[in-house]
Amino acid sequence: MPTPHPSRRTFLGLAASTACAAAELCSHRILSAEEQSATKPSLLDCHLHINHFDRTIEDTIRHMDATGTDKAFVLPLETGEGGVLLRSETVLHAFHQHKDRIIPFCQTDIRSDDVIARLRAYHLLGCRGIGEQKEHLPLNDPRVERVIAFCNDVNWPITIHFQDGDGGYNQGLAEYLETYLKRYKKVRIIGHAQTWWANISADVPPADKTLYPQGPVKPGGLLDRLLSDYPNLYADMSAGSGFRALSRDKDFTAGFIQRHPKQMLFGSDCPCRDGQGENFKGMCYSRQLQSFLRELVTDPVTLQNIFHDNAMRALEGTDV
Ligand SMILES: [Zn+2]
Numbered sequence: 001m002p003t004p005h006p007s008r009r010t011f012l013g014l015a016a017s018t019a020c021a022a023a024e025l026c027s028h029r030i031l032s033a034e035e036q037s038a039t040k041p042s043l044l045d046c047h048l049h050i051n052h053f054d055r056t057i058e059d060t061i062r063h064m065d066a067t068g069t070d071k072a073f074v075l076p077l078e079t080g081e082g083g084v085l086l087r088s089e090t091v092l093h094a095f096h097q098h099k100d101r102i103i104p105f106c107q108t109d110i111r112s113d114d115v116i117a118r119l120r121a122y123h124l125l126g127c128r129g130i131g132e133q134k135e136h137l138p139l140n141d142p143r144v145e146r147v148i149a150f151c152n153d154v155n156w157p158i159t160i161h162f163q164d165g166d167g168g169y170n171q172g173l174a175e176y177l178e179t180y181l182k183r184y185k186k187v188r189i190i191g192h193a194q195t196w197w198a199n200i201s202a203d204v205p206p207a208d209k210t211l212y213p214q215g216p217v218k219p220g221g222l223l224d225r226l227l228s229d230y231p232n233l234y235a236d237m238s239a240g241s242g243f244r245a246l247s248r249d250k251d252f253t254a255g256f257i258q259r260h261p262k263q264m265l266f267g268s269d270c271p272c273r274d275g276q277g278e279n280f281k282g283m284c285y286s287r288q289l290q291s292f293l294r295e296l297v298t299d300p301v302t303l304q305n306i307f308h309d310n311a312m313r314a315l316e317g318t319d320v
């Protein structure tokens, strides 16, 4: 049997990693225009809201244009817990205006009795997953399990905000997440926020002490083990929580990404309007994380996975 030709992208990836190994200078190597266009990955932001700091639909698209974002999972928060109130209907409306840019998720109050009927309606209307799930309920509450089970039935992902402590959301990641991962094998659980990222380290301070631990990561954290054991678990790198955790110990992060290259999702959760942070203290989470990852991850195949393909895999539930 003839040896199959590697795809151009694979070939460039191999060539780039060989060059890296030889010289360790690849982040400074200037790519030719042809290499740049061949290696520039499509960008899918797995975590974006409308109404973030009152951002309109058009401002949200403007943010995507300014940050080179082709598509985004747009996540409603129907109860407004945490500060952003965004109806699933608004996301569907935006989707109909910008079908090639917006991948609509839905979210609705999981404490209401008609939650499953509402989710079924959103499913019929074209929503592709649940998120952002962010209500003041502990992770082991049966109402949280009910929507995870629904996602498992309809082959959907669910993005969960994990924040331990008083006034938090889905508290108890360390105690309860694995039970769901064992019980529900089809749902893709996308982990987000402070307590998710605190568990990158084996050493997690109590939530009432800090939600943003700093300094070197202690290897052997819960995220490493769960991501290794459960391929339907994904990590959403968005927001201050993602960036702080990934940048606190760059050497550890490089290894963490290498161990889970198909489960890391680029996301911003950025509230700014223009990609420059004019309404957000000059800060844009999307541009900040893009430049961090482009410097840290030199293999173009891994970058393509993080920037686009992993999100599609989480969305579809298949190895795309
Ligand atoms: Zn968010």
Ligand SMILES: [Zn+2]
Pocket (backbone or CB within 6 Å): 063, 270, 271, 272, 273, 274, 275, 276, 277, 283, 284, 285, 286, 287
């Ligand atoms: Zn921004």
